[in-house]
Amino acid sequence: MGVVVVVDAKANSPRLRGYYRMKRLLSVIVGTMVLPAEAMAHPPFSISLIDGLLHPISGVHHLLAMIAVGVWAAQSGGRAVWAWPVCFIIIMVGGSAAASAGFSIPFVEPGILTSILVLGLMITFAAKLHIAAGAALIAVFALLHGYVHGVAYPIDGTIMQYLAGLILGTACLHAAGIAVAGFSRHIAAPWATQALGALTVLAGFGLLFTHA
Numbered sequence: 001m002g003v004v005v006v007v008d009a010k011a012n013s014p015r016l017r018g019y020y021r022m023k024r025l026l027s028v029i030v031g032t033m034v035l036p037a038e039a040m041a042h043p044p045f046s047i048s049l050i051d052g053l054l055h056p057i058s059g060v061h062h063l064l065a066m067i068a069v070g071v072w073a074a075q076s077g078g079r080a081v082w083a084w085p086v087c088f089i090i091i092m093v094g095g096s097a098a099a100s101a102g103f104s105i106p107f108v109e110p111g112i113l114t115s116i117l118v119l120g121l122m123i124t125f126a127a128k129l130h131i132a133a134g135a136a137l138i139a140v141f142a143l144l145h146g147y148v149h150g151v152a153y154p155i156d157g158t159i160m161q162y163l164a165g166l167i168l169g170t171a172c173l174h175a176a177g178i179a180v181a182g183f184s185r186h187i188a189a190p191w192a193t194q195a196l197g198a199l200t201v202l203a204g205f206g207l208l209f210t211h212a
Contacts, residue, residue, distance in 0.1 A: 048158035052165025055149055056173055061112050061207055062145055066170055068119035068200050069138060070177020075193055080131050085174035087135045088142040089167055095146025105147050115141035116204035123197025
């Protein structure tokens with residue numbers, strides 16, 4: 001007895017494949033972002049892990065900068081899509097460890113506010129930097145953000161759990177930025193990404209004035 005297989009040609013179109021990939025990515029992001037709530041409801045999860053997971057979204061300045069890194073990386077394309085977020089996370093962890101160990105970095109708060117403005121401008125003007133130059137710029141910002149994360153949590157037996165949560169939370173924000181820029185490109189609306197950059201700049205100025 002023969003078996004007839006019906007193949008929908010439209011299902012294999014590049015547009016639909018891109019749609020399903022984006023849908024899967026967003027599902028992962030949403031699922032990961034609700035993890036803190038699940039962790040709160042189940043005592044076996046470490047409070048330190050939850051603290052690390054929540055800290056990147058506990059301040060608007062961290063939230064804006066980390067999403068902006070993902071947006072700019074996706075907007076730039078190529079190896080920057082993964083290299084820049086990975087660079088940010090690695091240097092951020094180093095900055096957190098340095099702060100927890102008692103090292104001091106000057107001008108942290110002004111530097112963090114500057115990171116929001118610079119990243120927003122890069123997105124607004126769709127600036128293209130060499131991958132190494134972009135990574136160097138992002139590394140400076142990551143060090144400052146990581147330092148603040150580390151100051152918020154002293155060294156003790158749960159520091160590794162805190163850092164694990166911090167890495168996961170930051171990766172989710174980077175992924176959200178990549179997804180937003182990728183969706184804008186998918187619907188042929190790069191202006192939407194640039195508009196998001198302009199809004200980031202405005203938010204950065206707002207934070208600058210409130211901290212003045």
